[in-house]
Amino acid sequence: MSDPRPATARGALAAHGTAGVPFRDLLAVEELAIGEMRRVTVGELDLLLAHLEGGVVATDDRCPHMSAPLSLGRLEGCLVDCPLHAGRFDLCTGETVRMPTTGGLDAGGVYHAPWTPPGREPKAEPPDLKARARALTRTHRLRFYPVRVRGGRIEIAVPR
Numbered sequence: 001m002s003d004p005r006p007a008t009a010r011g012a013l014a015a016h017g018t019a020g021v022p023f024r025d026l027l028a029v030e031e032l033a034i035g036e037m038r039r040v041t042v043g044e045l046d047l048l049l050a051h052l053e054g055g056v057v058a059t060d061d062r063c064p065h066m067s068a069p070l071s072l073g074r075l076e077g078c079l080v081d082c083p084l085h086a087g088r089f090d091l092c093t094g095e096t097v098r099m100p101t102t103g104g105l106d107a108g109g110v111y112h113a114p115w116t117p118p119g120r121e122p123k124a125e126p127p128d129l130k131a132r133a134r135a136l137t138r139t140h141r142l143r144f145y146p147v148r149v150r151g152g153r154i155e156i157a158v159p160r
């Protein structure tokens with residue numbers, strides 16, 4: 001089974017502390033059908049394991065915006081929707097494909113205004129602390145844990 005992410009994403013977006021770490025057994029590949037995702041907890045790490053058309057990927061089960069569990073969202077192809085602010089993230093590339101409704105900074109540090117219904121004027125944000133916090137919250141790229149399938153078992157490398 002191959003890893004569906006491009007080589008650039010695999011290297012640059014590797015989760016910290018996973019280089020050279022031994023793989024450990026997680027579950028049988030038949031327990032996670034293609035098109036399914038689920039939370040798997042390893043020690044203190046809550047992981048999102050997704051079986052995509054091209055293979056199995058693992059990332060944190062924390063939205064890269066404000067940490068909501070992506071496992072409660074919706075998976076369609078490579079794309080997962082966050083249940084909290086409707087951000088949409090690409091599990092094949094690690095990129096944000098739809099910013100959260102609250103707006104804020106994208107991974108490159110570019111500001112996005114909060115979502116406005118089509119045809120409506122953007123609402124003026126009150127200059128309070130919450131609005132400033134939303135505006136300065138950066139939505140990062142996803143980070144991936146090395147995953148492989150051996151003998152019908154999904155194995156993962158996580159920091160020791």
Ligand code: FES
Binds near residue numbers: 068087101
């Ligand atoms: S926590 Fe996921 S989009 Fe805000």
